[in-house]
Amino acid sequence: MASRVDMEIHNEALPCQNMERVDKTSVRDAQYRGAFRLTALCLGLMCILQATLNLVLRLHFTSQVDMELLAMYCSNHTLSTDAEHLQSRYNNLVEENRRLQTKNIELGEVRDQLRKERDELQNRLSSIVADIGRPGWTYFRSSLYYRSTEEKSWTQSRQDCRGRGADLVIIKSREEQDFIEMLRRGKSAWIGLSDQDTEAVWKWEDGTPLTTVFWRSREPNNNQGDEDCVMTGYDPGDRSEVADSLNTWNDNSCSENSSWICEKAISI
CATH class of the missing domain: 3.10.100.10 (Mannose-Binding Protein A, subunit A)
Incomplete structure (x- = not known):
């Protein structure tokens, strides 16, 4: 009789235990789902942040590269302009040097001609003086x-x-x-x-x-x-x-x- 009672009591206690297990499992599942959602949210936020960071960095570096390229272009343009000015100045100096050399040759010819005329005049003057003095x-x-x-x-x-x-x-x-x-x-x-x-x-x-x-x-x-x-x-x-x-x-x-x-x- 006593055993039957015990069995009945025991049988009555099982549903309660089963319910406790179910509740614990549900809570644990809910916790897992919450953690998963939080993790997924964090990962999503991290992806968004990473994408944003990548975009910002790309824009930053692209802008920096563009600025550097622009600076290099401006520098190259300035150097090209300076080179053109220097080449033009060099050409002018070469032409001026050629003109001066030509002028120097012409002046040398004029000098030689003047010397020749001077010598002829001196000889002529000497001849005239000699003629005037002839008896x-x-x-x-x-x-x-x-x-x-x-x-x-x-x-x-x-x-x-x-x-x-x-x-x-x-x-x-x-x-x-x-x-x-x-x-x-x-x-x-x-x-x-x-x-x-x-x-x-x-x-x-x-x-x-x-x-x-x-x-x-x-x-x-x-x-x-x-x-x-x-x-x-x-x-x-x-x-x-x-x-x-x-x-x-x-x-x-x-x-x-x-x-x-x-x-x-x-x-x-």
Whole structure:
């Protein structure tokens, strides 16, 4: 009887124990689910934070890289501009150097030419000084004049002048005619005028035509048909000095002997 009672009591206690086990399991499951949810939430938040951090870092580094690239571009652009300026300056300096070298060569040529001209002038001056100092020569208006003390034909007289580095005088002005009349001192003298090439076409010995004339009256007359050379100061009528001190020329035979006057132009 007692055993049955115990069994009944025991059987009655089992449902309670089962209920306690169920409650504990439910609580434990609920705790697990809560922990899982919390863990999942934390993981989700961490993923979001990681993604946000990655995005922020990417944006930051991208921006930093872009800034560095921009800085490098600006620096390269500045360097390129500076390089262009330097190249342009270099080209200008090269061109300036070339121009200066050309100018230096030109100046050297001018210097050499000036030295040459200086030497020529010095030699010319020395020659002029020597000519002026030569006995028998007289200076007048950039020319030297020589009056001979001998008498020769027109051709021989001209040869003598050429041997002295001169030629028979060419008279082209009233002042020069007056000077020649003073120089000849009352003696007739050959001058460098003739029509030997063409009759009545009077030319000076350098080939220039006659323009200024100082013929005496009734001259030239080509007396006896062989008067092709000109002398000054001779009156063919009585072989005396002409009265007109200006118009003193007359044509005469080139073989006639007379004194002569040489002229040597001086050019500096």
